[in-house]
Amino acid sequence: MGDLTHFNKSGRANMVEVGHKLNTQREAVTSASIFMKPETLRRIMDQKIKKGDVLAVAQVSGIMAAKNTSNLIPMCHNIFLTGADVEFETDEESSRIDIKATVRTTGKTGVEMEALTAVSVAALTIYDMCKSIDREMEITDIKLLKKSGGKSGDYVREGYEKLLEE
Amino acid sequence: MGDLTHFNKSGRANMVEVGHKLNTQREAVTSASIFMKPETLRRIMDQKIKKGDVLAVAQVSGIMAAKNTSNLIPMCHNIFLTGADVEFETDEESSRIDIKATVRTTGKTGVEMEALTAVSVAALTIYDMCKSIDREMEITDIKLLKKSGGKSGDYVREGYEKLLEE
Amino acid sequence: MGDLTHFNKSGRANMVEVGHKLNTQREAVTSASIFMKPETLRRIMDQKIKKGDVLAVAQVSGIMAAKNTSNLIPMCHNIFLTGADVEFETDEESSRIDIKATVRTTGKTGVEMEALTAVSVAALTIYDMCKSIDREMEITDIKLLKKSGGKSGDYVREGYEKLLEE
Amino acid sequence: MGDLTHFNKSGRANMVEVGHKLNTQREAVTSASIFMKPETLRRIMDQKIKKGDVLAVAQVSGIMAAKNTSNLIPMCHNIFLTGADVEFETDEESSRIDIKATVRTTGKTGVEMEALTAVSVAALTIYDMCKSIDREMEITDIKLLKKSGGKSGDYVREGYEKLLEE
Amino acid sequence: MGDLTHFNKSGRANMVEVGHKLNTQREAVTSASIFMKPETLRRIMDQKIKKGDVLAVAQVSGIMAAKNTSNLIPMCHNIFLTGADVEFETDEESSRIDIKATVRTTGKTGVEMEALTAVSVAALTIYDMCKSIDREMEITDIKLLKKSGGKSGDYVREGYEKLLEE
């Protein structure tokens, strides 16, 4: 097993040096799900047509959070993102919304944390906008689906190989 | 079922007016879990004694995130928090860490979002500090356990009644 | 004529003391306009129905900016807002979008700056999202329409008396 | 007419991918004006000599805002700026202050938004510091004067060709 | 000797609960000094008259930092400040600038951290603006001079009793 890198010689946390790493194109794809009452999901879906748009606000919050990641995660490098996207898929059968984020950079560190932060904050925003009608929503399955670029090579989570083809 | 409050007359999102609400003492308790390889969990636990301290960094990040919530969640009011705490419990059997946050205010809005943001960011920080040895960690079960204060009254999630006695 | 208050004894800028002021309900209403090519306006309006939604993003940015005002305007107090709303009206004849913001607080200072910042940032966001097709958009007429609460009393800009009745 | 780029396949806003773009030197020049009572303008000009300095504070706020742009404008990339400057010209005849910002980067995106945000926030700061004596100030004519670098080529707004020679 | 309050039951840092504390008027006065070469000091002083103004920028940075304190100091409450001022005194004999900050609030916590952060950041800004001509400047004597309001009562640092009379 490898090393936990975020520690200095005296065992305290640091922001590890990456100056020797190459600037390469890097991408991370992540997902999260938020479960809710069927009635809540229906309200979100209807509003997309009728009036307000919960997912539009969640989308904006996820992208802004990706850019803000290094202010939230203490040992995470502040980096320039070349692009960020957040997508939603509603699943009426299980009464949940799936959130997928894709973040890219040309730089010295991966963008897993940016993409994980994007789906987390998008999910929290959905919670915020619907909490007056459904306190029991649950956010689950925040995870890395795919990662490319950098020395450690490409990674695709088992069961998500179809992402490779996109 | 009640109303989705975060929309104005033309159906666009707004930050709902709470000027008429009373300043009351409010509290929210939330939790999240992060699953990881047994080896990762052991490394985190050993370091608590031997050298670095993943959970110390996660704790700080969770508390700072609670204060930063209104910059992340678009329609969330910016409020003064009277206190914030984050606690961890490690469960070796299921190879996970449970995170619990308690946030309090004396004000016009609840602090659910602040407490949910605290556990989410603490979990993301654990991911960040261990991702070099375990990419497949999953963050799950981000949820509200308890809420008190405000007009809508107290709430305890089913199965968490013991929290009432604390 | 009154005094410029934002200066200390040696003539340097300071954040003026408001500790002696009463906590009262305060409101500010502001507006801005952004002029563009007719084709640009049509594209924004069509998208509201068909696909993306420029104004949804602008709305979110305006409300977040209102909360962020004291980090942008150096001598502006950091305050709790009880509510914030941003509205848009499209005027095809003059090929412009009018933006109106309403911000409220219960506190010791007015919220003119928060409401002016909201319309400014909403307008800048419209520019950002359309600049690939129209570089020559112009943002104009950022102004205070109405103000209530506080010792200096209510104010309605000449020509905007109808706002009083809302 | 070109395409609105800030939308993904399902029509939602995203931060467009720029990883394929070249790092080139880019510059944007923008301007804004703020109209005020003659008495207000005179007070600002006198203070430059006598005591406080409204424009010094506005200058600082404009430059800090340029660096902060990607936190304000949701779909705007976070980039490294190589330089930023804000200048003021007072026009007693029309009783206004003209604000000009010049922002530069070596990067993959233009800096129009940074330069537009700089003049907007500088103007808002002037409003803030003088609002106790003049509520009716108006901020107008926020616009792009010149842009260079990048694939879309150089641009100079009609009537501002003299900027080319600077 | 009292207790270190910033720890929870398991010994981890938390943001201590202050909901039971009274809202009282509180003030803190702090100071810092920055030593430099005589030539550097003379340049700063001359510019105050002739051209640029290092201290004007430092002043703005100190006041903005006071408002930003809770984002910098992890266990520090986010509070509303009723006022903030930063003053400079130049001492040619010892070739240093003394910085004094006064911060006030009406609230549940003291404002020592806000006032200490204000003088620290103002001093760092002076360093930044002069570092091209003097790398060896030193910032020293950052300390609390006076504190009033709150249960722990008033405090004046020995040797600074004259501050009581202001």
Add this chain to the structure above:
Amino acid sequence: MGDLTHFNKSGRANMVEVGHKLNTQREAVTSASIFMKPETLRRIMDQKIKKGDVLAVAQVSGIMAAKNTSNLIPMCHNIFLTGADVEFETDEESSRIDIKATVRTTGKTGVEMEALTAVSVAALTIYDMCKSIDREMEITDIKLLKKSGGKSGDYVREGYEKLLEE
């Protein structure tokens, strides 16, 4: 003596243009000290073993502050840091803690300000966490020890030559 670079033609502060500078590896090492009562120092050292960990929180705050520097110091460029570390040494004899920060980048500007901000904020955090038992702590000797990279060449403060060998 060189020039104060942070001023534009009309003598106002600006963020100086660095677009022509080379991207080189740059490093800055800084230090600060905080003096306290012997009892306070003992409490901090004991807690490192027994319960809470003041220095763990200070460490996190220093590293986050390094990333946040350009939001605090008005004319400081926003840059990507390749690494940041903060170390503590306790000196019981003089009853003080010495703080050392090392910051690195590959870029067009030095990282002195980032490293000076890191030690300053780490020291302020120690003050914050111990102020309930010791109001009279003093932060001193914030200074640059070493700087490398960039056109102005390497620099080591007199008396710190041993840092060259690390």
